[in-house]
Amino acid sequence: MVEQSIGKSVLRKEDLRFITGNGRYTGDIDLRGQTYGYFVRSPYAHAVVGEVDTSEAQSMPGVVAVLTGKQVAEDELGGLPCGWMIHSKDGSEMKQPLHPVMAATKVNYAGEPVALVVADSFDEAKNAAEYVSVDYEELPAVVSTAAAQSGPDIYAEAPGNTCYQWELGEKAATDAAIEGAAHVTRYSLTNNRLIPNALEPRAAIADFNRGTEELTLYTTSQNPHLARLILTAFVQIAPEHKLRIIAPDVGGGFGSKIFVYSEETALAWASMKLGVAIKWTAERSESFLADAHGRDHVSEAELAMDEEGNFLALRVKTTANMGAYLSTFASAVPTYLYGTLLAGQYKTPYIYVEVDSVFTNTAPVDAYRGAGRPEATFLVERIVDLAAKELGVDPAELRRKNMIQPADFPYQTPVALEYDIGDYEASLNKALEMADYAGFANRKADSEANGKLRGIGLSCYIEACGLAPSALAGALGAGVGLWESGEVRVNPTGSVTVLTGTHSHGQGHETTFAQLVASRFGISVDDVEVVHGDTGKMDFGLGTYGSRSLSVGGSALSVAADKVVEKGRKIAAHLLEGDVDNIDFEDGEFRLKESNRSKTFQEIAFAAYVPHDYPIEELEPGLAEKAFYDPVNFTYPAGTHICEVEIDPETGVTEITKFTAVDDFGTIINPMIVEGQVHGGVAQGIGQAMFEQCVYDESGQLQTGSFMDYCMPRADDLPNFTVGMTTTVCTHNPVGAKGCGEAGAIGSPPAIINAITDAVGVRDISMPATPEKIWRAIQEQRA
């Protein structure tokens, strides 16, 4: 009998190849006869593109061709689409200026591709790129999110640089509740713009085979099937059945590798045109310039309360930066992934949110770990904290008082979502205990005796992930449904090959999904192989983002596994000469009730493929089943994060002395992997709260274009994390899982800023809370 592994910290199968240098990333793949691509990028944030002279570049050594945005336009390639239609309050559709694969007549952000040099080597391509002569006529750049609507129009079709003006909630009731409230807390805030910086920069290889007319595209994608659909249906690169997209090992995505970008699209088009394989790997500078950036909101919020501190209403106005073009998911991030989370863990009866999304001459902005939910959580958990300070109430108690209680579920929020289950007080209490919240006053006194400031801050977050019920998503404007596919193929000798439409680029699915299936069948985790990332191998799937893989993809596998067991019982019934209703399957064995007769999983598998003694009249041979699972709701991980800081007032340098995260992710398959996700998410949240900031100057030049200036958190900046779990099993998927990939980045930033403002005794410090900002706040406080 094989020990069941659900809930066990099985070491990750994928790590062997990753830590021994045997991973196979796109950059590791070399095709015979491949050429190399290098992009010519606009140095200006906003300019008219006049003549593009490629003659000198074309004559340089090793150059195969130089293709321009003008040629893309001549070939009538479609633009890069945004997959989520948002309607404005007045019913009009969002403005979608053409997002060309490469710029033909105008450039709208510094770094936008204008031409592609294809050469026999990377260096030759890069050298030739410098000799592509582009006639730019510079235009004034619109850079500031807050001021975008009053700047010159970037696109004639988007007056006031406004993409849409969206709303959610009940305006009249919210306005009335605020009008009559005993207390209103107001908060103006910015959610700082971030650059994802996955460890592996983006890369692609496009390989067009003139003989078969098939295009194979290797790309660092989180969702190869979705990329294929977009490239065929919208950009019209090739027919879908002639396009194979392979996302091999991918070194981190965090959202930035969801989108279909100019580079792989241009490469695909060029490869077909030239009949050669072309390889492109981004240099890190290109990652800074041209990967989709994250966050970038400016908001005003008001929280109304009665005399007892019960929340009455929340009103929010947000301006969200889309950048120069709508990237693939961009429109949904500050709307259906943001506004819908403004209830938080609370029973606030009336909520109204308006979001104006604007265009600026900066890189496109799209989903980045958390995608909309960090922005919502930061706003809610900061304003609640400010309210507590204004009312003179303990921040934990104000939250507790307003929390949705277990008996209230399913709980319909005023912002569309219905939470299925949760126990927010359980995580709060556990976090308070693990963080020794009660002992804070003593620790603060000790710090003060040493001339240091000390503060503690909470965040009681909830998030919505496990995207998404297809019909609901469609009704809200999504261009695709968000179900997931899973296939379980039992091999004749009883090992199992699992095919999933999700993609693992750091999440450890090869281990988690193996555990899920192995446990179901009572076989060893080593006997289950998980395959992902190749449109030529598995059914269409929607990929990995939005913490959906286990809850949606794992559910598909669970359903498929159930079908396997069902079929196995029929085969066993035949072999054991019994009725299928009397066949139990447990611990890897099919047993005839009230007998000592059984067959192992392996014996049944073999029988299915060698059907000599087999119910062939009623049952087809083989033992392989698939499922397409459409979730009935989002899932709602939630928890409490508590951050404690000690600050050196002479310098503003802040140490996180303790970070406690207590999360409810539903069923846990592999605690070590989940804890790793929490660590990584919290590290990114600390990065946003204290270190990272993407800065453009007034002419749209990226000032933070390298690690010298864009400050990434390092291991020595971080504390050892204190991680705990509480569990309320997801009510609506077979795995009972809620997803855990983004929660760390969602819950942590407000806890950190709450702690820092608590330590300094100021109302607000903007993110990133750098030493100088903190030092200045201390000076002002003392003045």
Added chain:
Amino acid sequence: MYDFNYHKPDSIDEAIQLFLGAEDGIYLAGGHTLLPSMKQRLAAPTDVIDLAGIDDLSGIEDVGADLEIGALTAHDEVATSSVVQSGIPALAELASLIGDAQVRNRGTIGGSVSNSDPAADYPAGVLGLGAEIVTNKRTIAADDFFTAMFETALEEGELITKIKFPKPEAAAYIKFPNPASRYATVGVFIARTGSGVRVAITGAAPSVFRSTDMEEALNSEFSVEALEGITLDAGEMNSDLHATAEYRAHLCTVMAKRAVLKLL
């Protein structure tokens, strides 16, 4: 990188000949400043003259009143040397704070000093200790060496061969690192020498400098209180995304006090 001619001479004379004969030559020491610049195509020398083939340019020697450190001695060697740790421990500590382990394994003292990066650590040590920079043709006093941002008194082709550090009575280096680059936002090196206190500050201004205000105060009374109320003029100081001039001026005093505290 652009194409370049690579040379690896085995003598100083040959190195200098190659340099002077090149259209646009540059010496390569540890490479951690030069190679990234070349990869980003910000530097495009026609000839790269790798000094690694020249013997006798690295090594640490205690010659009594001074420590002599060869120009091509790596930071890690200085940081972990028992000779430096007993002779001028503050210098070993300074070296240990440079960059990260990979940088320290390759970066050299000669490379750092001749580059005169406003945020580098070694210039504070060199100036703070009143060292002598020995080149292929002369000896230059530290006070005369660092002239402007990324500029030194070295003439075209002139090569540092070693640096002579007089052993102080005591010294300390306190660095406030830039959280992104880990270069010095402000780095203060204080040495108590036979001829008085020297206070050298890197990171704050376009070039490393001595604070005569702080030296005067500490010469009267070597105490933390003596520095109370001294604020350096932010007017000439560096200001960027990471730290304004005003903050740097403030940090100079804070770090100087911490250096003094370390010496008490």
